Amino acid sequence: MKMFVPLAAACLLASAGAAHAADPNLGRNLAATCANCHGTNGNAVKGSGIDGLAGIPKDKTLQKLADFRSGDKPASIMHQIVKGYTDAQLDLIATYFAAQK
Amino acid sequence: MMLMKRRDFLKVGAAAGAMASLYGCAGGGKASGHVVVVGGGYGGATVAKYLRMWSEGGVQVTLIERNPTFISCPISNLVIGGQKTMEDITISYEGLRNKWGVRVIQDDVVAVDATKRTVSLKGGSALSYDRLVLSPGVDFMWDEIPGLKGAEAQSKVLHAWKAGPQTVALRKQLESMKDGGVYAISIPKAPYRCPPGPYERACLVANYFKQSKPKSKVVILDANEDVVSKKGLFTKAWSDLYKGIVEYRNNSEVKDVDVGSNTAVLEFDKFKADVLNIIPPHRAGDIAHKSGIKLVNNRWVDINWLSMESTSTPGIHVLGDAIFPAPTMPKSGHMANQHGKLAAAAILNMLSGQEPNPEPVVMNTCYSFVDSKNVIHVSSVHQYDAATRTVQPVKGAGGVSAARNELEGKIALGWAQNIWADMLT
Ligand SMILES: Cc1cc2nc3c(=O)[nH]c(=O)nc-3n(C[C@H](O)[C@H](O)[C@H](O)COP(=O)(O)OP(=O)(O)OC[C@H]3O[C@@H](n4cnc5c(N)ncnc54)[C@H](O)[C@@H]3O)c2cc1C
Numbered sequence: 001m002k003m004f005v006p007l008a009a010a011c012l013l014a015s016a017g018a019a020h021a022a023d024p025n026l027g028r029n030l031a032a033t034c035a036n037c038h039g040t041n042g043n044a045v046k047g048s049g050i051d052g053l054a055g056i057p058k059d060k061t062l063q064k065l066a067d068f069r070s071g072d073k074p075a076s077i078m079h080q081i082v083k084g085y086t087d088a089q090l091d092l093i094a095t096y097f098a099a100q101k
Numbered sequence: 102m103m104l105m106k107r108r109d110f111l112k113v114g115a116a117a118g119a120m121a122s123l124y125g126c127a128g129g130g131k132a133s134g135h136v137v138v139v140g141g142g143y144g145g146a147t148v149a150k151y152l153r154m155w156s157e158g159g160v161q162v163t164l165i166e167r168n169p170t171f172i173s174c175p176i177s178n179l180v181i182g183g184q185k186t187m188e189d190i191t192i193s194y195e196g197l198r199n200k201w202g203v204r205v206i207q208d209d210v211v212a213v214d215a216t217k218r219t220v221s222l223k224g225g226s227a228l229s230y231d232r233l234v235l236s237p238g239v240d241f242m243w244d245e246i247p248g249l250k251g252a253e254a255q256s257k258v259l260h261a262w263k264a265g266p267q268t269v270a271l272r273k274q275l276e277s278m279k280d281g282g283v284y285a286i287s288i289p290k291a292p293y294r295c296p297p298g299p300y301e302r303a304c305l306v307a308n309y310f311k312q313s314k315p316k317s318k319v320v321i322l323d324a325n326e327d328v329v330s331k332k333g334l335f336t337k338a339w340s341d342l343y344k345g346i347v348e349y350r351n352n353s354e355v356k357d358v359d360v361g362s363n364t365a366v367l368e369f370d371k372f373k374a375d376v377l378n379i380i381p382p383h384r385a386g387d388i389a390h391k392s393g394i395k396l397v398n399n400r401w402v403d404i405n406w407l408s409m410e411s412t413s414t415p416g417i418h419v420l421g422d423a424i425f426p427a428p429t430m431p432k433s434g435h436m437a438n439q440h441g442k443l444a445a446a447a448i449l450n451m452l453s454g455q456e457p458n459p460e461p462v463v464m465n466t467c468y469s470f471v472d473s474k475n476v477i478h479v480s481s482v483h484q485y486d487a488a489t490r491t492v493q494p495v496k497g498a499g500g501v502s503a504a505r506n507e508l509e510g511k512i513a514l515g516w517a518q519n520i521w522a523d524m525l526t
Contacts, residue, residue, distance in 0.1 A: 022460070023460075025446060026458060028155070028446075029461070029462075036439070038519065040150075050519055076512060080500040083495065084464060
């Protein structure tokens, strides 16, 4: 049991210090908002005509999102959706998908 | 009554549970416990899969659904319009069972005991839960249309607002209608399930008439002051594609129906149709009412947006069409799926002694067919706002299609394939 004591103390500190500390699964949760169209964990159904996002390098996804936002890359819907997320959120999303198989 | 104890059901969960409470705040704590999900539609199937996937099998999930298979409302208007078949919108629960290890039981949940944390099934058994999720969709307020209270009346004047036998029956009524006949669809006051759905259906029926019964008419009896969703795009489709076929009437609330003469009774007027399609006002599915949780306007469940948990009753989370929506949030399958993921993340945190994610985000996309190929969309993103304790639409984000187009016709079908897979396989 001894090993759990410091952990419990750390818990107290953590919860007292930052009531709104980010959830450790924030990237996963945010990326899941994309899955309705882009597939669970970014694995779109083959032949569905919608891009999969799993395993795409982070920089590539972020560039694509930036181009949707600026209008450089024409889109049917992504130019509207990308504007709903902060840069920090998009970074977490792109990071999560890059790590998926 | 056979009461299945959590202990008996959870063969592997117990040890992990003890660990989880010790590792509580560390973020690495593995959630365990038994979650019962009522309703295997857009919200319920999603939460069941994501609970299993994100807990890596640590949380046991039992899904109770009265129907043997999933039948999708989205794309069902294309069955009514003649482009798709029931087979195209029917999917089995085997993926949830075999791939994700969800225990799927075909039965009806008839009661919830929030104190004992049990649900009773029509089949006679009962299940205990650590957390309960209700995603029962909607049920109709037949008292508002007295003439349609009986089962026989309901088999003649259809809603087809829950995909299934009524979808097929409405298609048959349209097929047997003579050329020169009138199809009337009534829309209840908002909020109702799928804001653009009735207008989409009007378009697809008009498309069928244009091709097969060109002397026929579509009349929309809308209880609302104006077209509720994608107004400019729908009215343009009616004038460009269906001139002389579609007629739109606002402020036309249906108060009753005379089934014998197929007549809708409005406040000052009556309307007789050859095919009468009445969408009655609806409210949270009956089980939400029976479970005694807090409702808004005696219709929709009041929830906490950090966890989708009932504001009155700890341990019960509610998703999808059954909830009192956040500002501008539509009752859609896409949104119910997003609720399912928000709830799954929160439940797993709570089952391992952590607070739910303090900054949830949900988003929506709804595609509507205006003919067999051309589609229009509406989209929005909603971020949690601590000040108002709800999710608020992000200003400047979201919007509608610039114009109807065939590209989105393909994307809409791709959307369906992906969301079905995201819920069920
Ligand atoms: C014609 C039409 C077109 C639509 N098009 C779209 C679209 O293009 N895009 C979109 O996003 N949305 C669309 N929608 C809306 C979408 O269908 C709903 O918003 C969505 O189904 C809501 O999900 P839910 O989980 O709340 O309810 P549902 O999907 O209805 O699931 C509820 C389930 O619970 C079961 N159930 C209820 N009570 C019990 C009980 N006591 N015991 C056991 N089982 C129970 C029911 O049998 C049902 O399967 C459309 C709707 C209609 C009618």
